[in-house]
Every structure is written in C-alpha cells, then in structure tokens.
Amino acid sequence: MAEVRLNKVRKAYGAQVAVHGVDLHIRDGEFVVFLGPSGCGKSTTLRMIAGLEEITTGTIEIGGRDVTRLEPKDRNIAMVFQNYALYPHKTIYENLAFGLRMRRMDKAEIDRRVKSASAMLGLDPYLERKPKQLSGGQMQRVALGRALVRDPDVFLLDEPLSNLDAKLRVRMREEIARLHQEVGTSMVYVTHDQVEAMTLANRILIMRDGHVQQVGAPLEVYDRPANLFVAGFIGSPEMNLIEGHLERGALKAGGLSIELPPGIAAAEGTPLVLGVRPEHIGVGEAPGAHAFHVAVIEQLGAQTLCIGEVAGVRLRVLMDRTDAVRNGTTLPIQFRPGRLHVFSKETGARINRADADVGRRPAA
Amino acid sequence: MSSKATIYSFLFLGLAVTALLIVAPVVYAVSLSFYQMDSFVGAPKWAGLDNYTRMLSQWVFWRALINGFIYSFGTIIFQVVLGIGFALVLNQVFPGRNIVRGLSILPYLLPTVVVVLTFKWMVDGSIGVLTTMMSALGLPQVQWFESPGAAMASVILVSVWMWTPFVTTTFLAALQTVPSSLYEAAKVDGTNAVQRFFHITLPMLKPILTVIVLLRAVWMFNKFDVIWLLTQGGPVGATEHLAILSYKQAFGQFDIGGGAAVATISFAILSLVVFIYFRLFPLDTE
CATH class of the missing domain: 3.40.50.300 (P-loop containing nucleotide triphosphate hydrolases)
Structure with missing residues (x-):
C-alpha cells in the first residue's frame, strides 16, 4: 500500500x-x-x-x-x-x-x-x-x-x-x-x-x-465539467451544447433566449456555449416554457429520450418513461438556471461558478 | 456437377498426382531393392533380401549411417542455435534493420553450387581469403577437404551457412507473433532478459521449433548436393552418408539393387525417426 x-x-x-x-x-x-x-x-x-x-x-x-x-x-x-x-x-x-x-x-x-x-x-x-x-x-x-x-x-x-x-x-x-x-x-x-x-x-x-x-x-x-470536452465526454446521453451569445444575462441562440445563472463574468455579446444535460431539462407547463417539437423517440426502458428542436435549436430531452409522447408532439420545456453549464466558446473553459443546485435530482 | 462430385474429383486428382509422383517412384525403388540389376535396361534377377544382407554386412554402410547422423545433428544444432540467435538480434529495433533482415536471407537464395564454389575459393590453398587471413594471424594451415575431421566440418559449415537464413527467417516470423504484452507482464513479474528468453520466448517458439527441427532433420539426412559438390563423400568416405552411398552404389558400381536397398533402409530409418519424434513432441500440445 x-x-x-x-x-x-x-x-x-x-x-x-x-x-x-x-x-x-x-x-x-x-x-x-x-x-x-x-x-x-x-x-x-x-x-x-x-x-x-x-x-x-x-x-x-x-x-x-x-x-x-x-x-x-x-x-x-x-x-x-x-x-x-x-x-x-x-x-x-x-x-x-x-x-x-x-x-x-x-x-x-x-x-x-x-x-x-x-x-x-x-x-x-x-x-x-x-x-x-x-x-x-x-x-x-x-x-x-x-x-x-x-x-x-x-x-x-x-x-x-x-x-x-x-x-x-x-x-x-x-x-x-x-x-x-x-x-x-x-x-x-x-x-x-x-x-x-x-x-x-x-x-x-x-x-x-x-x-x-x-x-x-x-x-x-x-x-461541474471544467470544459466543453469533459462536458461532452461525461454523461450519457450526451450533454446538449447550444452555441449562442450573451445578451442581457441570457443566452441568445437563434430564436431561443435562455436565462443564465448569475455571475457570468463575460462582456455583452460574448460567444458562449451553453451546456444542459438531457436529464436536467424540465418538462411541463410553467411560465416562460419553450415549445419543444419532438422528432425522434428512443425508449430506453426506465426513461424516454426525445430528440427534436426548440426554436431551431436541436435538443435531447430525457424524461421518465412515457408512452404519451409521439413523433410530432410538442412539449413545454424549461431550462433551470441552476442546472446550466456555461462555457466560453473561444477557450472551451467553464465560466459559471459552482451552484448548489447542480446535480441534484429535480423535484418530482 | 454436384458439390460432392466436385469434392471427389479434386480428391481423386490430388491422389492421382501423389500416386504418380511419390508413391510410384517409392514403390519402384523399394521393389528394385529385391532384385539384382547392373543396369536399368537389363533384365532384373530376383534376389530376395540378398541386397539388404549384403549392404548391412558392410562397414561402409554403418560408416555412412553414422556420418549421416553426425552431419544431421551437427547442421541442425548449429542452424537452430544460430537461427534463434540471429532472429533475436533481427527482432530488435536498430537503424537499418530492414536492410540487414533482407541481407540475412541472401545465402539461402544462392544456388548451392555458387555457395559451394564460393567456399572452395575462400579456402583455396594459395588464393583463398580464409587461408590468407589465417596465415596472417599465424594460425596453422587447415587441410579443409583432405583430413576426415576437417572435411566433415567443412560440409557442416557450408550447410549451416546456407540454411541458417531459412531457420532465422522462420524464427523471426514466429517471434513477431509473440504478443509484446507477455514480455511486459514478465518484466512486471520480475524477470531478467535471460529468464524472459527461457520462460516466454522459447516456449512460444516451441511449436515452430518442433517443425523446424523435423524438417531440417529430414532435409539434412537426405542432403546430397552440398556434400557431393564439396567432397563427393571423401576423403576415404569420411563425409559419405547414406544418400551418397546409395548413389555411388547404384551409379558408380552399377549395383542398382544394392543402391536401392540403401535408399530403402534410409527411408525406413527416417520414417522411424519421424514417428518417434512426433510421439515425443506432439504438435498439438500448445
């Protein structure tokens, strides 16, 4: 030893x-x-x-x-x-x-x-x-x-x-x-x-x-993946990585605006990559929900993986097993700021601080 | 044509070729050994086992048998030991390795007669490079083909020179099939290079070693051209083995029955050796 x-x-x-x-x-x-x-x-x-x-x-x-x-x-x-x-x-x-x-x-x-x-x-x-x-x-x-x-x-x-x-x-x-x-x-x-x-x-x-x-x-x-590579490498299904830029505390990507966690030390307009794990996207009606159009469904047994797009951005969403979702279904989804990973597009390094919320199972 | 018929037709063709080229000459040669003949055109006379008793009762037969074993063992041992040694060296990484590997096979590619003549020139009493070098070093003059011991050494030396490349190439190929992780595991297990040779390399080479020793034994026991070109079995029978004796008997003394009897005995001895060899070293163990 x-x-x-x-x-x-x-x-x-x-x-x-x-x-x-x-x-x-x-x-x-x-x-x-x-x-x-x-x-x-x-x-x-x-x-x-x-x-x-x-x-x-x-x-x-x-x-x-x-x-x-x-x-x-x-x-x-x-x-x-x-x-x-x-x-x-x-x-x-x-x-x-x-x-x-x-x-x-x-x-x-x-x-x-x-x-x-x-x-x-x-x-x-x-x-x-x-x-x-x-x-x-x-x-x-x-x-x-x-x-x-x-x-x-x-x-x-x-x-x-x-x-x-x-x-x-x-x-x-x-x-x-x-x-x-x-x-x-x-x-x-x-x-x-x-x-x-x-x-x-x-x-x-x-x-x-x-x-x-x-x-x-x-x-x-x-x-807390330290950079884009780790973010993409760890976790299955793979983390969603959305490219955009910083605009008034939110990420703008195509027609999508996602509110970012506080404490992003970057100038307005900085190109960013937002990481969000498929299992950390909330599904259900809530104020500010986005419309997610399901294109492909993969039944994994205990869970259902939906692949589709939201405002022109491709996304994977992992939810508890359901038979109710079909190809073409539109689901309301939310991004929780506490579950988002923000990376610099230029260096790939993580730029948001630790957050107590990250990693815990969402409340049922 | 049904697939069965195809299989049988191939099988039949193979058997026919084997029968024509191998079985028939062997049967013919064996049958000759029971007749008394002084040429291939005259009528043979039935002689029963006379040829065998006559040949077996002669000292030249036993001398040829012993010479055959000395020549075979001598050439095999040196070919295998040197072959493994060279293969181990050529398996290392060094600059120009591929060129050296290519050159190492060269003696095997030369016709026997060229190798033999080259050797004869090298040891020529007045102009030979080996002779000159040895006298420059103050070494005594060797009578390469005149004294019995030196003549046997010469035929062994030339045979080893000529066929070691074959053994080297075969072992080199075999060495490359040994996974490097075995050596690494052995290094971690605390072995030194010598222990790795005896615990990894040699056991991993064993199947190929078994085949090589057998092939070389059969080939060397029957080897005719090198000895014939170098010494014709001389001096005074010192390098005469069964193949040379058989040839001399049949075509020198026109005793075709006697020559065939020697060839048949040689064939029987080799078959027995091969049989015993496979009992001792079965091929399917590893």
Whole structure:
C-alpha cells in the first residue's frame, strides 16, 4: 500500500508529445481512473507508472520512493493487461505463482498466496488448466489474481474489461470494486468507458490529446465539467451544447433566449456555449416554457429520450418513461438556471461558478 | 456437377498426382531393392533380401549411417542455435534493420553450387581469403577437404551457412507473433532478459521449433548436393552418408539393387525417426 505521485510527467516520441506533463497525487488506497478517448495518452501515462515506458521528463514516486529510473520489477507494482497477457504454456497455478517464483519466495508462502487469491476470485477449479481452456472472464480473473498474489504497492489496470462482452463487463466491474474494497490497495485504472470510470473511481482523471482536462470525483466531473470536452465526454446521453451569445444575462441562440445563472463574468455579446444535460431539462407547463417539437423517440426502458428542436435549436430531452409522447408532439420545456453549464466558446473553459443546485435530482 | 462430385474429383486428382509422383517412384525403388540389376535396361534377377544382407554386412554402410547422423545433428544444432540467435538480434529495433533482415536471407537464395564454389575459393590453398587471413594471424594451415575431421566440418559449415537464413527467417516470423504484452507482464513479474528468453520466448517458439527441427532433420539426412559438390563423400568416405552411398552404389558400381536397398533402409530409418519424434513432441500440445 502506498501513495503515488506524478510530478510533471511528460512523454515525447521525437517531436511528437504523447503526454504533456501530468501532475497527480494518488492517495494511499485510492481508486483513480484515467479516462479519455483512444490516443489521449492515458495508457502511456499508466505504462510510465509501470516502468514499461520511459519518462521523457518529470518524476514518479511510489510510496515516497523515486522510481522514475527503476525497472518495472523494482517498482513493486502489479499490472493487469487488456489482453490478459497470461503465459499460454503455463497452467493457471503457474501463471499465478510465476511472479513470486521469480522473486525467489518460499514455496509454502507461494502456495498460500496462490490458494488465497484463487479462493478470492473463484479460480480453484481451474488451477491445473491452461489459459486457452478458460473463458474471457475467467482469464481476466486469473490476470487479476496474478496481480493480487504479488501484494503490490499499487495495482495498474490497462483497459482490463474491454475484451469482454457487455454483461460480463458489468460483473467484472463489480468484482474489481469488491476486490478494491477487500484489499484496499491503491489502484490506477485506464478506460475509455465513462460508465466504468463513474462507477469504480474515487477520482477520475480525464485526458485528451495528452493534456489533463480535469481531475475530480465522479459526481464532481459530472456536476461541474471544467470544459466543453469533459462536458461532452461525461454523461450519457450526451450533454446538449447550444452555441449562442450573451445578451442581457441570457443566452441568445437563434430564436431561443435562455436565462443564465448569475455571475457570468463575460462582456455583452460574448460567444458562449451553453451546456444542459438531457436529464436536467424540465418538462411541463410553467411560465416562460419553450415549445419543444419532438422528432425522434428512443425508449430506453426506465426513461424516454426525445430528440427534436426548440426554436431551431436541436435538443435531447430525457424524461421518465412515457408512452404519451409521439413523433410530432410538442412539449413545454424549461431550462433551470441552476442546472446550466456555461462555457466560453473561444477557450472551451467553464465560466459559471459552482451552484448548489447542480446535480441534484429535480423535484418530482 | 454436384458439390460432392466436385469434392471427389479434386480428391481423386490430388491422389492421382501423389500416386504418380511419390508413391510410384517409392514403390519402384523399394521393389528394385529385391532384385539384382547392373543396369536399368537389363533384365532384373530376383534376389530376395540378398541386397539388404549384403549392404548391412558392410562397414561402409554403418560408416555412412553414422556420418549421416553426425552431419544431421551437427547442421541442425548449429542452424537452430544460430537461427534463434540471429532472429533475436533481427527482432530488435536498430537503424537499418530492414536492410540487414533482407541481407540475412541472401545465402539461402544462392544456388548451392555458387555457395559451394564460393567456399572452395575462400579456402583455396594459395588464393583463398580464409587461408590468407589465417596465415596472417599465424594460425596453422587447415587441410579443409583432405583430413576426415576437417572435411566433415567443412560440409557442416557450408550447410549451416546456407540454411541458417531459412531457420532465422522462420524464427523471426514466429517471434513477431509473440504478443509484446507477455514480455511486459514478465518484466512486471520480475524477470531478467535471460529468464524472459527461457520462460516466454522459447516456449512460444516451441511449436515452430518442433517443425523446424523435423524438417531440417529430414532435409539434412537426405542432403546430397552440398556434400557431393564439396567432397563427393571423401576423403576415404569420411563425409559419405547414406544418400551418397546409395548413389555411388547404384551409379558408380552399377549395383542398382544394392543402391536401392540403401535408399530403402534410409527411408525406413527416417520414417522411424519421424514417428518417434512426433510421439515425443506432439504438435498439438500448445
């Protein structure tokens, strides 16, 4: 168990910079998820922590020890790979024991640790099998077990669930969460799946093009996305982003005028982007309601997603499940100032302050 | 034509070609070994197992058999060890790698006769580059084809030189199928480079290694051209193996039955070796 510190960690391949300087302090026992689209530098950052990728500049500390120039084996980390990376010619038992054998651990202790990890992950029936005789989910559990037996300072997981089917992914997600609770070791987890990030993380680090966009608790990044990229990336269905300009405390976009929350520090006429989550648009008659013309309906089961337009602006509205809405229906909707996210169109940065109302469920 | 008829027609064609080009000559050669013949035109005389007893009772046969094993083992061991070594080097990232990879296959592309002549020039007693270099270094003159040990070393050396590129290329291709994540997992697991070779590389190469050793064994055991062009089996039979003996017997001494008997025994030995080999190293384990 240990904390991990990344100090201005940068990675460049020649002139091409893959990671532009990451500063991060992962607390002891914390579960941090690196989230971002492919090629954003999240895996590279993880691999730099592992020592599988050289660091161009910056330093990495694990448990207060500078490991920047150390080999992976000397960092006391364990890693779970996307394609499991199990040794195909070794049995499951040998796969689990290999890292311990290489460290010349006592045989009885190896056996104790392998048995304990195997029991924890339900691998007992498979110990004598070869990896190719296991299913994808079982192989991923072996890969987790291989990390677990090592009792490392930190677990590094590189998209561990992306080779699994949707149902298994949910189950393994729960298993990883349970594992983290039981062992309490710091975990760094890379994924491009925001649901995995939201459900597993204590904190999420969102990256794009090698730059850190935001670091925060899952609900924090959901409630207060730091910029347009995070706003669009976190949340499903995606946040509505409406382009317009500031006019007397409201956003003007086409024929639409939406009252903004107070405290927008921008000059009259400034181009802005307004973000509003589909689930935060109120539906029902109220003073100042806008007419929303539904064009497409997507039934999601518990909820209904309506896609359409309001005064020429395209919009997605998520409401509790209803059968009453049809294509062509016009619904009265309202934007609540407390649930709006305002971004500068020029820089993409968030410009409205925190608001106590943001993120809470609307009153029924 | 129905699909079944199509399948059978292809099957029949394949079988017919196999029968014509492989089964028939083998059967013919085996049948020759039971006759006494001094030419392919004269009438053969039934000889039963005489050819076999006669050949098996001669020292030259056993010497040729032992020479065959020495030559095969020698060439295979060096080809495989060097082949893996070169493949590991060529699998690394370095400037000009593609050019070196291309050049490394070159000896395999040359006709055997060119390789053999090149070697003969290199070791020529008066103008050979190897001879000159060795005398410049103060090393004793080697009689490459005159002493039995050196002659065997020469045929092994030339064979290794010529066919190591094939082994290298095959292993290089196999190495590229080993997922890099296995090496990374092993690095995290605390291995050094040597341990990674024995725990990852070698086991991952095992299927291809099994096939390569077998193929090289069969090819080298039957290899004729290199030895014939270099030494013709000499000096005094020091590099004469079963294929050379069979040829000399049939076409040198016009003992076609004896030559066929040697070829048949060679065929039987190889079949037995292949059978045992597959029992020891089944292909379907990994």
